Amino acid sequence: MTGVIDWTMARARMMVVVLLLAIAGGVVAYLALPKEGSPDIDIPVLAVGVTLPGVSALDAERLLARPLESKFQGLEGVRKMTTVAAEGRASVQLEFGFDWDKAATKAEVRALVDEARAEMPADINEPTINEINLSEFPILVVALSGDAPERTLQRLARDLQRDLEALPPVLEVGLAGQRDEMVEVLIDPLRLEAFNVTAEDLLRVVSANNRVVPAGAVEGAAGRFSVRLPGNFETADDIYATPIRVSGDRVVTLRDIAEIRRTFEDATGVARFNGAPAIALQVKQRTGENIVDTVAQVKARLEAARALWPEALREAVSVTYAMDESRSVTDMVAQLEGAVALAVALVMLVVVATLGPRPAALVGLSIPTSFLFAFLALAVFGLTLNNMVMFGLILAVGMLVDGAIVVSEYADRRLSEGATPEEAYAGAAKRMFWPIASSTATTLCAFLPMLFWPGIPGQFMGNLPRTLIFVLSASLVVALVFLPVLGVVTGRAAAGLGRLFGRRRRPPPVAAPGRRTLFGRILSPIVTNPVGPFAALAAAGVFVVGVVTFYAEHNNGVEFFVDTEPERAIVHVRARGNLSLTEKDRLVAAVERRVMDVEGVESVFAFAGASGLQTIGAPGPKDAVGQIQIELAPWNRRPPGPEVMAEVERRVADTPGVITELALRRDGPQQGKPIQLRLEANDLDVLSAAAAEARARFEALGGLVNVDDTRPLPGIDWEVTVDREAAGRFGADITGTGLLVQLVTRGALIDTIRPADSDDEIDVRVRFPESDRVLSTLETLRIRTATGLVPIGNFVTVAPRPALAEIQRFDGVRFMTVNADVAPGFNANERIAALAAGLADNPIDGVRPVFQGDQEEQAESQRFLMVAFSAALGLMFVILLAQFNSLYNSALVLSAVVLSVTGVLIGMLVTGQPLSIIMTGTGIVALAGIVVNNNIVLIDTFREFSATQPPLEAILRTAEQRIRPVLLTTITTIAGLAPMTLAASIELRGIGPGFAALFAAGPFGAEGWRALSDSVLTWGAPAALWWVQLSTAVVSGLALSTVLTLVVTPAALAARVWFWRGVAALLAAGGFGAALADRRLMREAARTPAPELIWHDPTPPVPPLAYAEAAE
Secondary structure (H helix, E strand, C coil), X not given: CCHHHHHHHXXXXXXXXXXXXXXXXXXXXXXXXXXXXXXXXXXXEEEEEEECCXXXXXXXXXXXXXXXXXXXXCCCCEEEEEEEEEXXXXXXXXXXXXXXXXXXXXXXXXXXXXXXXXXXXXXXXXXXXXXXXXXXXXXXXXXXXXXXXXXXXXXXXXXXXXHHHCCCCEEEEEEECCCCEEEEEEECHHHHHHCCCCHHHHHXXXXXXXXXXXXXXXXXXXXXXXXXXXXXXXXXXXXXXXXEEEECCEEEEHHHHEEEEEEECCCCEEEEECCEEEEEXXXXXXXXXXXXXXXXXXXXXXXXXXXXXXXXXXXXXXXXEXXXXXXXXXXHHHHHHHHHHHHHHHHHHHHHHHHCHHHHHHHHHHHHHXXXXXXXXXXXXXXXXXXXXXXXXXXXXXXXXXXXXXXXXXXXXXXXXXXXXXXXXXXXXXXXXXXXXXXXXXXXXXXXXXXXXXXHHHHHHCHHHHHHHHXXXXXXXHHHHHXXXXXXXXXXXXXXXXXXXXXXXCCCCCCCCCCCCHHHHHHHHHHCCCCHHHHHHHHHHHHHHHHHHHHHHHCCCEECCCCCCCCEEEEEEECCCCCCHHHHHHHHHHHHHHHHCCCCEEEEEEEEECCXXXXXXXXXXXXXXXXXXXXXXXXXXXXXXXHHHHHXXXXXXXXXXXXXXXXXXXCCCCCCCCEEEEEECCCHHHHHHHHHHHHHHHHHHCCEEEEEECCCCCCEEEEEEECHHHHHHHCCCHHHHHXXXXXXXXXXXXXXXXXXXXXXXXXXXXXXXXXXXXXXXXXXXXXXXXXXXXXXXXXXXXXXXECCCEEEEECCEEEEEEEXXXXXXXXXXXXXXXXXXXXXXXXXXXXXXXXXXHHHHHHHHHHHHHHHHXXXXXXXXXXXXXXXXXXXXXXXXXXXXXXXXXXXXXXXXXXXXXXXXCHHHHHHHHHHHHHHHHHHHXXXXXXHHHXXXXXXXXXXXXXXXXXXXXXXXXXXXXXXXXXXXXXXXXXXXXXXXXXXXXXXXXXXXXXXXXXXXXXXXXXXXXXXXXXXXXXXXXHHHHHHHHHHHHHHHHHHHHHHHHHHHHHHHHHXXXXXXXXXXXXXXXXXXXXXXXCCCCCCCCCCCCCHHXXXXXXX
C-alpha cells in the first residue's frame, strides 16, 4: 500500500491539479446542496381511511374498522396497527419497519382494502390510502388579514393559492380559516307543503336539469357539425328557472318556493392573526427542494401579485409571513457555520503554537479540503445540508487533523535532522501509513454501526455518522496522499527562497548528553519499579469504580432527547359542553388578548373551532375548543425562551371559564407528550373507569402537568330512529326520511355547479331558513307516500343519547390513553418509573397498561446503542489484532474506552446535565472510536523501540517522544468541540458591521470593542444548545482518558514486563534458570542488528547497570 505514496510523489503536479479540481467541485456541491433544518424523515406508515356518512362510532367500528383489521392481521412487516372508529368514518394506521418496500407494501395494502370492501356496506365512499411524510408540513404561513369583506379575503386567498401552486418547488398550498362556497336554496316549509313538493322531488328534478348532454354531430353536404346541448347551471337565475312541478297550465319553478343565494358554508371555525380576522395560506414544499430558495420564490411571487392589487386593497389587506422555516434554517446554518469557523480558528491556533507556521499551514489546509470532499460525497448520495450534517463537520474538525498532525510532526522532525523534503514527507507518510490507517479505521468502526440505527431516532441522527464517515475518509486520503505532495512542493519552494536570499540550511542537531524530559522523570518511578505499574493500575481501577459508584447515587437522571430553546408553542384552550362557535370564539379571544402583549412574542395565530394550522406534533386535548399558536421573536432580540413561555403560562392560567395548556414545539425525534400510558381492554366501561383511575394517580403523583386522557367527553347526541315496520306500512324509506332530516341540519346536497368565475365545483344545498332549523321542526315534516303526505313523526322518534365521539383500537384491542407533561425540575424517566412501580404494586383491574410514545423509542434506541457500542468494540478489536497480532496490546488499546466513559460521567456530574439517551449515548459511541487513537500511537511506537532497546527503556522513550502528538491531537479535538460545548459561535454576517462599529467608536475605546464582540460572538444560540450534551460527553471523556492513558498504558506495558520477569525468577529458583537465561540471550541477540546501539535522540541510553539493579 505504501507504493501509492511513491506513485503520487512522482506525479506531484498531477496530484495538485486533481486536488484543485476536487476543491472546485466541493465548492459547487456546497452551494447546490439543499438546505433544511432537521433531516427529512420518511415515516413507514400508511393510513387507510373509509367514510360512511351518518354512521355512529360503534357502527363504524363494527362495519368499517373490523373488516379492515381482519385483512391486515396477516400483513407481513406490520409492527403496529392503530384504529380509530368515529362518527361517519374509520381509519387504520399501519406502521412498518424502516426497511419496508414502500411501493410493494402500498400495492398489497390496496389489494387487502379491496377484499375488505366486499364485507362493508355498499354505500361507503371510496377508501383512501395515504402516506405520512413530515416534510409535507408547512414551511411558511402567509396571513391575509385586515378590514376587508370576507368574500374579498376568500377571493384573494384562492388567487394567491393558485399562483403559488404554480411554482415548481411548491407541493401544495393549504388554506386555514376559509369557508367553501355553496349555493344555498332556502325553502319555506309552508310553501313546500302547499305546492305538494318533497325533498326527493327537488333532488330528482335539479339533478336532471344540471347536465351536459353530448348530442353528437350531424353530417351533410355542407359539412360535419357538432351539436351540443348545454344544460349546466352557471348562475342563480339558471337554478331559479328550474321547473319543479306542473299543475295544469301552471309551472311551479324553484323561484316559487325558495330563495337562492351564493354564499359560504356554515363556519366551523374562526381565525385571527394578531387580533385581526385572517385567512392563512400554508405553503408546503416538495421533498428534496431547498427551503431557503423555495421561501424566497414564494415571497417574490406574493409581492409581484400584491403589486397588481388596487391601492385601496393594498392598504386594507396586509400580507404577513409567519412560521418561516427558511429563517430558522438560515439562522441555523449561519450559527453552525460560525461554530465551524471558530472551531477551525481554535484548532489552527493550537497547531501553529506547537508545530510552527509551515506545518500548521499544511495541517490547516486539510480541514477545508476534507470538508469539500465530504460535500461532494453528500451531493453524490443525494443528502441535504441540515443540522446533523453541520454538527458532523464540527465534531470532525478536531479529529480530521490527527493524521495530518502526525505526518507533519514526523516530517518536521525528519527535516530538523537534515532530511530533504522528499525524504521527510515520503518517509513520514510511509512510516505512519498503517498507524494512521488503523486509527482512522477504528474511529470509523464507532460510526459504522450507527448507520443501522432503527426507528425515527435513527432517521433523525443518521446523517451524523454519514457525514463523519465521509469527512474522516477524506481526511485519511488528504493526510497520506495530498499532504506529502504539498509538503514536498512547499518544501522545495522554501528551499529555493532560502537559497535566493542566502539563507543557510539548518544543520541537524547534534546528539549530546542530556536528561530525561519532565514527563519521563515523572513516569520513571512507576515504570522502573516492580510495584509501580501494578499500583498505578490498581489506583486507576479504584478511581473508575469510585466514579461509577458516585454517579449511580448522584446522577441527574435520564432523558430521551435534549431540551432545546423553545421558539414556537401552542396554547390549547379547553372547555366542555355543547358550545356554539360564537361561545368558543369568545373563550379563545379572552386567552388571545392575554398572550399578545407578552414581551418576546412576535406573532399570534388564534383559531376557534375546527380551523387551525397544520403543525407537527401530537393532536390537542379532546376538550379543546380552540388553539393559539405563538411564534417568538428571534432569540437574540428577546428574553430567553423558557422565561417567555413561563410568562405566557402565567398570564393565561387564570382565564375565567377555560383550562389552558401550553404545548411547546418539541424538536428532534420526540413524539407527543413525554409520558403516555396506554390502557387496553375491550369493555368500554372498564376502560373508562381505568382511565379515570390512572388519571387520578397521575395527578396525585406530583411532578406532572397538563394531564389529559382520551375518554369520551360528556355530552349528548340527538338520535333519529326510524321504525322500519311503521315506515313500511306508509311506504316510506330511510333515504327519503334522511333527506328531510338534512333540511334541518347542514342541508341536502342536490347537485353541484361550476360557475364561470370559479375553478372548483360548488355544492348546491337545499335547507330550511335558519329560524326553522331546530329539532321541533322534525315533528312537522311530511313525506310523500302512496296514501299522500304523511308526518314523519308517525314512524320517527328523536331522543338524546350519550355522545361517543370515537373508539380507539390497538392491534385489534380497544384502548384509551392518559398523557402528561413533566413539570420543571422533574425527570420524565423517574416519573415513569414511579408510575410503573405503583401499577405493579396496585394494578388497575381489567386492563393491560403499556407506556408508549417516547418510552418505546427510548427503549429501542437504548438497546441499539448498546449493540452498536459492542459491535464497534468488536470491529476495533479485529483491526487491532490485525495490526499488533497481540491480544494483550489490543485489549490495552480498548482500555481507553472504559476510561473515556468515566470521563463522560464526571463531565455530566460537573455540568449538572442528565444523561440523554440520544445525545450522550451517541457521544459515548463516538468516543470509543476517538480515544483508542492515542493508545495505537503509543503501542506502535513502543513496538518499534522495543526491537532495539530494553523493554522498560522503550516504554519510557515512547512516552517521552509521543506525548507531544498525543496531547496535540487531543487538544485539537477538544478545541474543535469547544464552541459547541460552550454553545458559542461567531456571526460571520456581523464581522463587517462589527469592525465598522469598532472604527467608528475608535479602536482604543471599550465601547468599540464591546460593539465588535456583540456583533461577532454569540452565546446560547438555539442551534448550538442542541449539541451541548454530546460535545460535553466527548470533551470530558477524551480529556480524562488522555491523561489517564499517558499513565495507564505505560504502566500496563511495564506490568507485563515485570510480570514475566517475576515468572522467570520463580522458574529460575526451580532449576530452570540456565535454560531460560540461554533463551533470553538468544532473543536479545536476534533483536540486536549491530554490535553497537545508535541512539537517534539527545537522551542517552540508561546504563545496563540500571536494569541489573532494577531486576534485582
